Amino acid sequence: MKTKHTPGPWTAKFFRNTGLEVRGQDTRLVYEITEPLDAEDGANAHLIAAAPEMLEALEKAADLISAEYCSHGDGCDENKKACYISDILKVINKARGVK
Numbered sequence: 276m277k278t279k280h281t282p283g284p285w286t287a288k289f290f291r292n293t294g295l296e297v298r299g300q301d302t303r304l305v306y307e308i309t310e311p312l313d314a315e316d317g318a319n320a321h322l323i324a325a326a327p328e329m330l331e332a333l334e335k336a337a338d339l340i341s342a343e344y345c346s347h348g349d350g351c352d353e354n355k356k357a358c359y360i361s362d363i364l365k366v367i368n369k370a371r372g373v374k
Contacts, residue, residue, distance in 0.1 A: 279371070279372070280326075280327065280370075281299035281300075281301065281303045281305050281327075282299055282300045282301060282327070283299065283300060283326075283327025283328055283331070284300055284324075284327060284328060285297050285298065285299050285300070285305055285323070285324040285325075285326065285327055286298055286324055287317075287320040287321055287323070287324040289312070289317065289320070292311055292312050293309075293310075293311060293312075294307070294308050294309045294310065294312065295307070295308050295312060295316065295317070295320050296308075297320055297323050297324045299327075305323065306320065306323050308320075326370070330367065330370045333363050333366060333367050333370075334367060336360075336363060337360050337363045337364055337367060340360045340363070341360060
């Protein structure tokens with residue numbers, strides 16, 4: 276599926292506790308803070324920068340799990356007692372902006 280977000284990988288760049296930015300592969304600004312930083316800001320920046328790669332990894336995992344464990348296409352085992360990928364699919368849809 277073609278994504279609508281800025282292409283990854285994204286990188287976080289810090290400016291001596293005075294701010295940070297996360298930029299996409301095409302140098303497009305994705306996220307920015309222009310004030311003094313705390314530890315949470317840095318952690319958020321790293322998480323945001325990892326988002327495109329996490330989404331890609333989850334999509335691959337969902338495909339693999341579906342192919343391996345699901346013969347009827349909805350991510351559940353044969354008896355529909357355990358859903359192996361419902362949480363993964365929910366977060367993929369959230370990242371894509373799908374409700």
